Amino acid sequence: MTDLQSKATELNRLHADPELLTVVNVWDVITAKTVAAVEGTRALATASHSIAASWGYPDGENIPVDLMIEVVGRIASSTDLPVTADLEAGYGDVGETVRKAIGVGIVGANLEDQMKPLGEAVAVVEAALKAGQAEGIDFALNARTDAFVKAGGRPHDEVLAEAIERGKAFLDAGAPVVFVPGKVSESDIQAMVAAWGPQRLTLIGAPGSVPLARMQELGVARVSYGPFSQSVTLMALQDLTTDIEAGGGLPWNFRVLN
Secondary structure (H helix, E strand, O other): OOHHHHHHHHHHHHHHOOOOEEEOOEOOHHHHHHHHOOOOOOOEEEOHHHHHHHOOOOOOOOOOHHHHHHHHHHHHHOOOOOEEEEOOOOOOOHHHHHHHHHHOOOOEEEEEOOOOOHHHHHHHHHHHHHHHHHOOOOOEEEEEOOOOOOOOOOOHHHHHHHHHHHHHHHHHOOOOEEEOOOOOOHHHHHHHHHHHOOOOEEEEOOOOOOOHHHHHHHOOOEEEOOOHHHHHHHHHHHHHHHHHHOOOOOOOOOOOOO
């Protein structure tokens, strides 16, 4: 088994394990090394929003795809841990984008459905998995549905039902897990796990989210933090700058990490 195959196998195993997989998203080599060095970190995930922002691009596939692939490849090369990348909606050619990502060491990815017609969204899942098979790995696709983040003013029950329907279609197409970002309640989690089975649902952590211990009890596979980890980092930098401008300095417990 190649190193890439073993990393893909391990990432799939981590999703299927009853122990909740938590991934703090990174956006460059130094953040990847910093997170990977923390005891208990078992995998890394990139954040497309954070990578784009660090290069001066707005989110939403505005960053050139080759630059995104270069950055996630640098991250993958900096660690022995399996790395899953946020590849937005695939940058116009899902199969080719996944192929390029695997070529630089990525073994899993988020791919958005953007609430496209279900048939088109399922075709994206199939194309990503086919690309993984062609490259000889069991690609750990985290198939994302935007049902909650694009809910608008629709009734909650309707939004939940659509998320369940789309997630089931992605799982039937071969995706190992389904990512449902947005604010979801404990009862929403219970409904999705009941429909799909345990260790199939992945979520984003946000202020007010269901506690991690409870998510694990409910059968959630993974929790990631998207651009929030970058926001926390930038807040810390801004707070330091504010303190220095007020006549202060580095915190007493400062230490060099790189």
